[in-house]
Amino acid sequence: MEKIRRQERRIALTKILVDNPNQLFPLSHFSGLFMAAKSTVCEDVDAIRLAIEQFGLGKLETVSGAGGGIKYIPVKSAAKIEEILCGLSTKLASPDRIIPGGFIYMSDILFNVQLMSPIGEVFMTRFASAAPDYIMTVETKGIPLAYSTARAFNLPLITVRRDSRVTEGSAVSINYVTGSSRRIQTMSLPRRAIPSGARVLIIDDFMKAGGTARGMIELAEEVGAEVVGTGVLVATAEPREKLVKDYLALLILQTVDEHNKKTDIRPAVNS
Amino acid sequence: MEKIRRQERRIALTKILVDNPNQLFPLSHFSGLFMAAKSTVCEDVDAIRLAIEQFGLGKLETVSGAGGGIKYIPVKSAAKIEEILCGLSTKLASPDRIIPGGFIYMSDILFNVQLMSPIGEVFMTRFASAAPDYIMTVETKGIPLAYSTARAFNLPLITVRRDSRVTEGSAVSINYVTGSSRRIQTMSLPRRAIPSGARVLIIDDFMKAGGTARGMIELAEEVGAEVVGTGVLVATAEPREKLVKDYLALLILQTVDEHNKKTDIRPAVNS
Known part of the structure; x- marks a missing residue:
């Protein structure tokens, strides 16, 4: 040559x-x-x-x-992070996203590569000092976000399943109570997915009462891993008391007013 | 400045x-x-x-x-594609991946960013001429692969759910018969996810009889979209007749010999 x-x-x-x-x-x-x-x-x-x-x-x-x-x-400056989160808030606050029941439609945003790649880099910037070995999430909507975070960190991603599959060999399962609807659900993880002693960062798309995040923390501890952080894209303002003590939310969903078609969502103060 | x-x-x-x-x-x-x-x-x-x-x-x-x-x-040359697929075959053929029942453990590979990013670029290279508007997959294990493909194409990703959620508004559902175990399952898609007339590329991790891919094709057609291609990472050699006529498999799983701990998996000839 x-x-x-x-x-x-x-x-x-x-x-x-x-x-x-x-x-x-x-x-x-x-x-x-x-x-x-x-x-x-x-x-x-x-x-x-x-x-x-x-x-x-x-x-x-x-x-x-x-x-x-x-x-x-791929660290991001505070100004760049603010710009990204303000842009995302504006998108999510669009009135046509309001679904009967007071929910907001987020799937297209959560599966949008151009939007989730930078969010993964925001989580990497925020959690770099926690020095995780693995990124963990639960199926389904948080996967692209967690995958983008794993890409920014260059770490493996572990996806907790809502059921256990025969094609993944022996698994560890826990039952947990969802914080908002108080239903009992199951989560499972292939036993071979995380070595004991690994440092795990939990990433998810949405937190209301925190039951799902709490379930993931318990599952991680069950296999002997250490949870070094929990990050969510959106947390609701209410209930203020979540089942998880320490977590970082990038956006706070204050209110969804179905009647007047108004959503109040904004970057978290310390995001 | x-x-x-x-x-x-x-x-x-x-x-x-x-x-x-x-x-x-x-x-x-x-x-x-x-x-x-x-x-x-x-x-x-x-x-x-x-x-x-x-x-x-x-x-x-x-x-x-x-x-x-x-x-x-991010097009890849034929030589580079062969190198990527040979490397992946070798990883998947490792004897410790064999799970009782003749399955192989693939989750860690399917959620590994360093491995799935290039595979997304391989699918982009192969399907560029099909000119899709959307990438479609079904939860859960195919998501990182489909997300990487969507990233390479700069296209939105649509994820079909195994059930429909209240937080996604009105949905279109179909029942389909899984090809291998002959069970009836449900798949659903938020009605607003794909506009009618959109060109859809289906991406999934594994195909045995092709029932899941067939279900996705029917669901896409149900919402008025046109399926312009189907790509899977691994297809089994048997059954030879799949429920889907045209598909591109990157790797062919010939046999899993549980007794002798040998897996025969190799790049497809026309991959």
Whole structure:
């Protein structure tokens, strides 16, 4: 192969790093790929760092020593997070989303890649210091959100099922009481899904009383994992007392006024 | 803001394009962002195109005329697709994945972002000419795969539910017979999820007799959509006759030999 020009190398390097957030690449990986000296790759990395940080597109972290390397971290600034959450609030507050019963229709938003990818990066930014090993959610509507969070963290995603399937081998199940409707439901997890001692971050789309999140916490503890955080996209303002003590909600749903077709939803103050 | 140097502009431009596959950006978007002439942005785009194509990382497409612009398409070469599918076959053939009953444990792989992102790009490459408007799947295990496909295409994802929920408003339901176990099951879709006449690509993780895919096709037709393709990650070799006529399987599961702990799974010949 002919000698690769600096600018092409930097463009390709940017593409690979950005496509694999939070994945550590040894410098030797790139010096091999581009047939370039490590010092050259270092210069490339410095140029990329400068450009990415200048445009608020995240940051590059260099890990030194043996086993070190370089990784791209899709952190978002406080201003960018506010912009994302305000935009999402506006979408969710649209009057035609109100469903009889005082619910709001969210499925199209929860399965929209362009909207959920940035939300995954918001959760990554907020929970980076919790240093999770796994992201956990429960089927079905929280999956894209949790998957986007797992992508931003470069971590495996564990999806709790509402029933246990024969095709997943032995499973651990718990019964839990949903906080709002007081029904008894079952959740299960393949026994092999999480090793004992793993640090788990729980991500879900919606929290009313917190029964589902509480069930996931109990299930995680049942298999010997440690829950290091709980994040939800939307939490209702009422009931104020949730079954889960510590959680981070990005948006707060204050009220849905079916009669006047008005939804009051807004970014949480400390989101 | 000070004048932005060429190399920083190109790195940021690469990052934005790669982060938003199949999204059309007008050149004016970037000339505004970088305070640069359109001709300058054009030169940047040419340089990025060259680098991305040289390293087999996809392609850049320029759409000319009013409403035109530039987009990044994460197409994969035949060689790259083969490499991805061979790697996945090897993982799935691991003896410790065999579950009593002759099933194989796939959940960890199906929820693994690093593995499913490229598979989404493989489906995008294969189905690009079908020009879908929506990606459709059914809960639960196919969601990350379908979500990755939707991301590669820049299309909305529709997830069919096994029951209908009050929080999604009015829904269309069908009963269908699962092909392998001959049980009657229900599938439903919020009525507002797909507009009539939409072109739908169905994506799922596993096909045995094809009953689930057949159910999704019927449901899509029930709401007036047109199914333009069906893609599954794994199809079993037996039964040879599926309930769905045209489908694309990436991997073929020939046999699972529980006694000798051997799984024969391989890339499909025309995948």
